[in-house]
Amino acid sequence: MRRDTLGDLAVFLSVAEERSFTRAAAALGTSQSAISQIVRRLEAAMGVKLLTRTTRAVALTAAGEQLASTLRPAFDDIDARLNALTALAEKPSGALRITTSKHAAQTVLWPVLKRMMQDYPDISVELSLDGHLIDIVAERFDAGVRLGEQVAKDMIAVRIGPDMRMAVVGAPAYLERFGRPATPHELTRHRCINLRLPSAGGLYAWEFEKEDRAVNVRVDGPLIVNDVEMMLQAAQDGLALAYVLEGQVTAHLASGRLVRVLEDWCPYFPGYHLYYPDRRQLPAAFTLLINALRYRP
Numbered sequence: 001m002r003r004d005t006l007g008d009l010a011v012f013l014s015v016a017e018e019r020s021f022t023r024a025a026a027a028l029g030t031s032q033s034a035i036s037q038i039v040r041r042l043e044a045a046m047g048v049k050l051l052t053r054t055t056r057a058v059a060l061t062a063a064g065e066q067l068a069s070t071l072r073p074a075f076d077d078i079d080a081r082l083n084a085l086t087a088l089a090e091k092p093s094g095a096l097r098i099t100t101s102k103h104a105a106q107t108v109l110w111p112v113l114k115r116m117m118q119d120y121p122d123i124s125v126e127l128s129l130d131g132h133l134i135d136i137v138a139e140r141f142d143a144g145v146r147l148g149e150q151v152a153k154d155m156i157a158v159r160i161g162p163d164m165r166m167a168v169v170g171a172p173a174y175l176e177r178f179g180r181p182a183t184p185h186e187l188t189r190h191r192c193i194n195l196r197l198p199s200a201g202g203l204y205a206w207e208f209e210k211e212d213r214a215v216n217v218r219v220d221g222p223l224i225v226n227d228v229e230m231m232l233q234a235a236q237d238g239l240a241l242a243y244v245l246e247g248q249v250t251a252h253l254a255s256g257r258l259v260r261v262l263e264d265w266c267p268y269f270p271g272y273h274l275y276y277p278d279r280r281q282l283p284a285a286f287t288l289l290i291n292a293l294r295y296r297p
Contacts, residue, residue, distance in 0.1 A: 008042045009071055011035060012050060016068040019058050083281045092285040093122035099136060100145035102129045103228070104272045107247060108161050109145060112292045123285045131198035131226075137277055142286060148270025156278055160293040161271035166207070167246040168266070169258040171238040180261050181241075184208040184215045191240035192219035196226040206243045208265040215265070219243075232258075271295075 014024040015035060025032045043050050050064035060068060100109055105127055113125055128141070136144045147164070151157045168181075174191075181187050187206065195204040203224065205216040221240045225231050228244055235242035236257050246266070252258040274293055282290075 005042075005045070008038050008045075009067075010075065011038045012042055012064075013068060013071045013075060015039060015051065015058060016060055016064065021053070021058060080282075091122065092120045092283075092288045094283055094285050095124045095126065096143070096285055096289065097126045097128070097141045098143050098145065099128045099130055099134060099139070099141050101131055103245065103248060104145045104161075105129055108272050108293070112289070116288065116292060120285070120288070123288075136275075143274050143276040143289075145272055145274055148273045151273050151275045154277075155275040157273040157275045158290055158293065159271070159295045160274050161295055162297070163268040164271040165246050165266045165268045166243060167249055167253075167260050168206070168241055168243050168262045169235055169249050169252070169260050170241040171236055172256065172259055173238040174235075174240065175259055175261070177238075182262075184217045184262060184265055187217050187219050187241070190219070190221075192221040193231045193234055193240045193242045194219060194221060194224040195228075195231065195243070196224055198226060204243075208262065209267045210265045 011024070011028065014028055015021060018024045018027065021032050021035050021039075025035045028035070039051060046063075046067075048063040049061050050067060052059045052061055098109070109127070113127075117123055117125065133146065133150060134141075134144070136142075145160070148157065148159070168187075178190060181190055184206070192206075196202075197204050203218070205218050208215045208217065219241075223231075223234055223239060225234070228248060231242045231244065232249065232252065234240065236252065241261070242258075249258055249260075253260055274290065276286075
């Protein structure tokens with residue numbers, strides 16, 4: 001595509017949004033005749049009619065509507081990136097409010113935030129460690145951090161960590177006494193630690209998948225908790241099996257305090273994402289945070 005074609009497309013989009021050659025010319029600071037000439041040139045180059053002009057209004061043809069819907073997100077993205085570059089030229093400062101889980105804060109956020117606040121003393125951060133899924137717009141947070149599958153579709157999501165998976169673990173003493181489950185269904189005959197969900201208040205169903213076969217298991221056992229650290233302590237003490245993020249038990253598995261079972265039933269899923277509502281102009285401090293957190297495999 002020639003460079004001048006990009007300019008012609010921008011002019012067409014302005015006419016499409018204004019539904020008027022006169023208003024588009026005023027917005028672009030040019031003449032109506034120049035706008036008309038550019039649109040005719042674009043139609044000739046593309047070989048299709050894009051606009052239907054009457055004495056009272058300008059309407060899009062089907063081809064014009066399709067082109068406009070293609071151009072809008074592309075030009076919005078260009079505007080956002082140019083605004084981000086402008087923001088980077090400003091001194092990062094101000095307060096950032098972020099809602100996140102405790103595990104994400106400790107493993108992903110804090111290493112970056114610690115360096116950022118040391119390098120930019122005019123930046124302050126408020127972290128809300130909460131397992132609830134909240135409306136970050138209504139609660140006036142700048143951003144949230146959650147697993148990729150938990151992010152609402154109307155949010156902009158930036159990947160900030162690798163894929164993750166779950167792990168079923170138990171103490172060697174427990175497995176020696178009760179045996180190792182070979183399939184998720186066998187968990188119904190085992191003692192398991194239930195996790196109380198912070199949002200809905202129900203008990204979390206253990207989720208498994210193997211060869212495109214998904215299985216959810218409602219486990220039972222002597223303990224219900226709403227804290228992963230307490231769950232791991234109980235598992236290490238041989239009380240029951242626990243179901244946690246793989247990264248939460250890496251050290252325990254390496255030391256032998258816990259042993260993993262059903263590993264082939266625990267596939268990877270999208271890891272942590274930073275998410276935020278659509279904004280045309282992001283503060284310099286927030287742009288700095290996004291660039292620092294962005295996951296680069």
